[in-house]
Amino acid sequence: MKKKFNSLKEFYSYQSNNTIMKSKILVGYGSCGIAAGADKVYDTFESEIIKRSLKDIELIKVGCLGLCFSEPNVEIIINGLPDILYGKVDEKFAVRIIDEHIINKNIINHNLYDKPYIDLFNNKES
Amino acid sequence: MNNNVILVSNNSPHLYDKFQKLLTEKNLINKYQLKKFNTFGLNTYTSIIKIYPDKIIYVDSLENDIEEIVNDHLINGKIVKRLLYKNEHKNYLKSGPLPIYHKQLRLVLRNSGLIDPESIESYLSREGYRALAKILNNTTQDNVIDEIKISELRGRGGAGYPTWLKWNFTKQAQSDIKYIICNADEGDPGAYMDRSVLEGDPHSVIEGMIIAAFTVNANNGFIYIRAEYPLAIKRLEKAIKDAKEYGFLGKNILGTNFSFDIEIRLGAGAFVCGEETALISSIEGNRGMPRPRPPFPSTKGLWEKPTVINNVETLANIPLIILKGGDWYNKIGTEKSKGTKVFALTGKVKNSGLVEVPMGTSLREIIYDVGGGILNDNKFKAVQTGGPSGGVIPEDKLDTPISYESLNELGSIMGSGGMIVMDHTDCMVDVSKFYLQFSVDESCGKCSPCRIGGRQMLDLLTNISEGKSDESIIEKIEAISSAMQKASLCGLGQTAPNPVISTLKYFKDEYIDHIVNKKCISGKCKSLIVFEIDKNNCIGCHLCAIKCPVNAISGGKKEIHYIDQNKCIKCGLCFDACKFNAVIKS
Amino acid sequence: MEDNNLNYIENAIFEGVEDIKLSEELMEHIEKWKDKPGNLIMILHRVQQIFGYIPLNVAVKIAKELNIHLAKIYGVITFYHFFKTEKPGRHKISICMGTACYLKGAEKISDELQELLGIEIGQTTKDGLFTLETVRCIGCCGLAPVMTIDDEVYGNLKPEDIAGIISKYTNIKTGV
Numbered sequence: 001m002k003k004k005f006n007s008l009k010e011f012y013s014y015q016s017n018n019t020i021m022k023s024k025i026l027v028g029y030g031s032c033g034i035a036a037g038a039d040k041v042y043d044t045f046e047s048e049i050i051k052r053s054l055k056d057i058e059l060i061k062v063g064c065l066g067l068c069f070s071e072p073n074v075e076i077i078i079n080g081l082p083d084i085l086y087g088k089v090d091e092k093f094a095v096r097i098i099d100e101h102i103i104n105k106n107i108i109n110h111n112l113y114d115k116p117y118i119d120l121f122n123n124k125e126s
Numbered sequence: 127m128n129n130n131v132i133l134v135s136n137n138s139p140h141l142y143d144k145f146q147k148l149l150t151e152k153n154l155i156n157k158y159q160l161k162k163f164n165t166f167g168l169n170t171y172t173s174i175i176k177i178y179p180d181k182i183i184y185v186d187s188l189e190n191d192i193e194e195i196v197n198d199h200l201i202n203g204k205i206v207k208r209l210l211y212k213n214e215h216k217n218y219l220k221s222g223p224l225p226i227y228h229k230q231l232r233l234v235l236r237n238s239g240l241i242d243p244e245s246i247e248s249y250l251s252r253e254g255y256r257a258l259a260k261i262l263n264n265t266t267q268d269n270v271i272d273e274i275k276i277s278e279l280r281g282r283g284g285a286g287y288p289t290w291l292k293w294n295f296t297k298q299a300q301s302d303i304k305y306i307i308c309n310a311d312e313g314d315p316g317a318y319m320d321r322s323v324l325e326g327d328p329h330s331v332i333e334g335m336i337i338a339a340f341t342v343n344a345n346n347g348f349i350y351i352r353a354e355y356p357l358a359i360k361r362l363e364k365a366i367k368d369a370k371e372y373g374f375l376g377k378n379i380l381g382t383n384f385s386f387d388i389e390i391r392l393g394a395g396a397f398v399c400g401e402e403t404a405l406i407s408s409i410e411g412n413r414g415m416p417r418p419r420p421p422f423p424s425t426k427g428l429w430e431k432p433t434v435i436n437n438v439e440t441l442a443n444i445p446l447i448i449l450k451g452g453d454w455y456n457k458i459g460t461e462k463s464k465g466t467k468v469f470a471l472t473g474k475v476k477n478s479g480l481v482e483v484p485m486g487t488s489l490r491e492i493i494y495d496v497g498g499g500i501l502n503d504n505k506f507k508a509v510q511t512g513g514p515s516g517g518v519i520p521e522d523k524l525d526t527p528i529s530y531e532s533l534n535e536l537g538s539i540m541g542s543g544g545m546i547v548m549d550h551t552d553c554m555v556d557v558s559k560f561y562l563q564f565s566v567d568e569s570c571g572k573c574s575p576c577r578i579g580g581r582q583m584l585d586l587l588t589n590i591s592e593g594k595s596d597e598s599i600i601e602k603i604e605a606i607s608s609a610m611q612k613a614s615l616c617g618l619g620q621t622a623p624n625p626v627i628s629t630l631k632y633f634k635d636e637y638i639d640h641i642v643n644k645k646c647i648s649g650k651c652k653s654l655i656v657f658e659i660d661k662n663n664c665i666g667c668h669l670c671a672i673k674c675p676v677n678a679i680s681g682g683k684k685e686i687h688y689i690d691q692n693k694c695i696k697c698g699l700c701f702d703a704c705k706f707n708a709v710i711k712s
Numbered sequence: 713m714e715d716n717n718l719n720y721i722e723n724a725i726f727e728g729v730e731d732i733k734l735s736e737e738l739m740e741h742i743e744k745w746k747d748k749p750g751n752l753i754m755i756l757h758r759v760q761q762i763f764g765y766i767p768l769n770v771a772v773k774i775a776k777e778l779n780i781h782l783a784k785i786y787g788v789i790t791f792y793h794f795f796k797t798e799k800p801g802r803h804k805i806s807i808c809m810g811t812a813c814y815l816k817g818a819e820k821i822s823d824e825l826q827e828l829l830g831i832e833i834g835q836t837t838k839d840g841l842f843t844l845e846t847v848r849c850i851g852c853c854g855l856a857p858v859m860t861i862d863d864e865v866y867g868n869l870k871p872e873d874i875a876g877i878i879s880k881y882t883n884i885k886t887g888v
Contacts, residue, residue, distance in 0.1 A: 315814075354847065354850065355851070393792075411752040473815050478812070546815065
């Protein structure tokens with residue numbers, strides 16, 4: 001972890017190590033998501049990643065994606081494939097995502113959602 | 127790895143089938159990942175096809191076009207120009223990032239759902255605290271005020287007061303001690319915008335507060351947040367701690383002379399504390415009662431010191447305005463309402479959720495294009511904005527572009543961002559009773575127009591819903607409304623009649639139906655409905671009688687049943703239980 | 713405490729109230745906030761977190777510690793919905809009465825719960841197992857109608873679901 005920034009210069013010269021491009025599993029982990037079962041989905045991803053010793057994959061709890069009707073929502077970001085948002089993910093489906101999407105790079109034809117906005121900073125969109 | 131992906135929107139399943147057929151015929155099916163996705167812009171385009179890794183979007187394609195896409199694009203690598211998505215300038219994007227074909231624009235929610243809210247590094251990787259560094263580096267306080275002034279940002283808590291003016295009053299006020307307060311006391315039932323921002327991107331609000339503090343010379347800040355939001359509180363606490371460790375909060379921020387600290391104060395379930403003077407009273411540890419303004423908090427606020435109070439969404443906008451410039455921000459929105467607004471779109475809408483759209487987007491676009499239309503394809507009746515302080519908007523006003531002004535004109539308000547869709551099964555008398563009941567419960571009791579007026583009006587509405595009224599009642603309601611609006615001390619009382627006034631304005635027929643005909647066509651007002659058995663449809667299955675909690679239904683097996691009206695409590699369980707439409711509600 | 717009359721009444725109350733020794737943790741919390749302006753609500757929050765409500769003898773203790781009138785404390789407690797003056801049941805059932813939940817049938821859920829538990833909103837069952845209350849909006853409008861039991865959220869409810877959910881908690885009781 002970074003120590004305290006003691007000057008503006010230090011701040012400007014700091015490069016956050018968060019920008020390294022890894023595959024990412026983003027789990028919508030706001031109150032609504034948790035109420036709909038995001039906690040169990042997250043735990044499933046976590047244990048599956050350990051069980052299969054998957055490397056270079058980052059599992060992240062993120063805030064609300066805005067799609068409350070399809071909670072729990074999970075977004076998968078893998079280099080080379082479009083960013084994919086799955087809605088109504090349960091524990092069983094989470095295992096499928098690991099097997100098919102993450103390991104076999106095969107997008108699952110089920111509960112795919114269009115991300116209804118673009119990323120302001122990266123201007124890329126799935 | 128096969129990274130050729132074709133995504134076809136699910137509102138055009140025949141196109142998906144056609145793709146599948148053609149790809150199979152041409153032996154390409156193993157080269158492509160063909161998938162269906164759920165869209166939001168159902169009313170905007172009949173179909174959306176996205177092709178990766180080329181990043182091409184085709185819209186409104188017909189079945190016959192698929193062959194051309196497969197032959198020209200997939201096989202020969204030639205883009206089918208006539209089907210490309212075009213933006214308002216009639217240009218299309220051949221490559222590079224995908225065009226924005228969505229109605230939503232996420233400024234406030236720019237990081238929500240993309241970053242780990244508990245990681246400051248995650249925030250830093252997305253321009254986090256860059257705005258703060260920018261103003262500390264080479265900006266004067268006046269520059270900041272100018273930038274906010276150019277942006278024309280207005281308060282997102284409801285009233286829409288220009289943010290720069292508030293800041294300027296506090297900046298000019300003479301005092302050694304000044305405060306910044308973030309109002310996160312989101313009390314509107316059916317709204318959760320602020321909670322989502324705090325849960326998804328707490329640092330953006332903290333950065334906004336620090337910038338405000340720098341601008342007005344404040345050294346202490348408070349976030350007043352509902353105790354009912356434990357996750358948001360936890361993430362805020364973590365964010366404040368991290369910000370301190372990194373040197374964005376505390377003494378000598380980023381090595382400059384500027385020092386600022388933030389404390390969290392918990393609300394305790396009083397809606398009136400969203401009102402700024404009541405909120406101040408609550409932070410001071412007292413009953414959250416409002417006081418007359420002026421003096422305004424900007425000059426005499428917390429512990430009598432000049433205080434800036436901004437809402438969560440307002441503050442989350444600040445870093446972006448500083449980063450991208452007031453001019454940039456000013457280009458988004460309508461003439462008088464700039465930027466975007468976050469709404470919690472709920473009720474009888476298919477895709478309920480948190481949406482952020484530019485000001486000027488129409489209600490119809492939000493409900494039908496973003497929200498996907500009405501749940502169960504029921505008939506739309508009204509949309510309510512502004513919660514207990516707002517009003518309903520009927521079908522024929524749906525094309526109104528959203529702005530502070532336009533919503534006021536319609537008799538509603540922007541409010542903090544609750545947007546509740548109602549269908550034909552919702553009774554307008556019942557809805558206005560619901561909101562008024564809320565305001566009556568939440569009235570702090572300090573001033574009589576609100577305390578007594580609200581109660582009296584609620585009694586009148588109850589009479590209407592129970593069929594115990596005549597036409598003179600409307601006049602009485604109007605008189606009380608007017609008195610409350612004019613004479614109440616704070617916003618709660620002044621706006622409490624709004625739901626009643628607006629339903630009366632647009633749905634007077636429904637009131638008259640209740641008052642004169644003693645009828646509630648939506649079937650919500652229990653006293654006015656009767657449950658009866660339709661003798662032609664009843665097969666005597668006895669299910670209704672089993673469900674009835676008060677044993678009001680009699681009849682043996684395979685006999686026509688009967689509901690005893692004296693016993694019936696109108697719970698509607700029999701109506702829900704009957705599978706043969708033999709229980710009728712009238 | 714300048715007002716002698718009030719002082720007299722309060723002393724009478726103080727005498728009638730059994731003294732309570734507060735936990736070290738709570739005393740530390742009070743100590744931490746003691747000299748900060750506007751501390752009362754933050755202290756009451758912690759008390760409620762520990763006890764589930766604000767017991768009279770704790771309120772008396774706080775009045776003494778902070779050197780403020782008991783009336784002031786009760787003024788605050790009774791103003792805010794969040795603070796309770798009565799001991800709640802072991803499980804707190806909160807029915808969301810936000811607008812979205814209301815439109816989607818929260819009243820039927822509420823009726824069913826009252827019927828099943830045999831209590832009204834705001835009451836606690838005789839066995840002390842459940843307290844039933846309504847809340848304004850817990851912000852899960854996408855899942856409406858919603859209720860929470862303790863920290864667990866139950867969404868998309870139908871009246872017929874309720875009995876099954878409740879039984880999960882009553883079974884725990886028999887196991888204890």
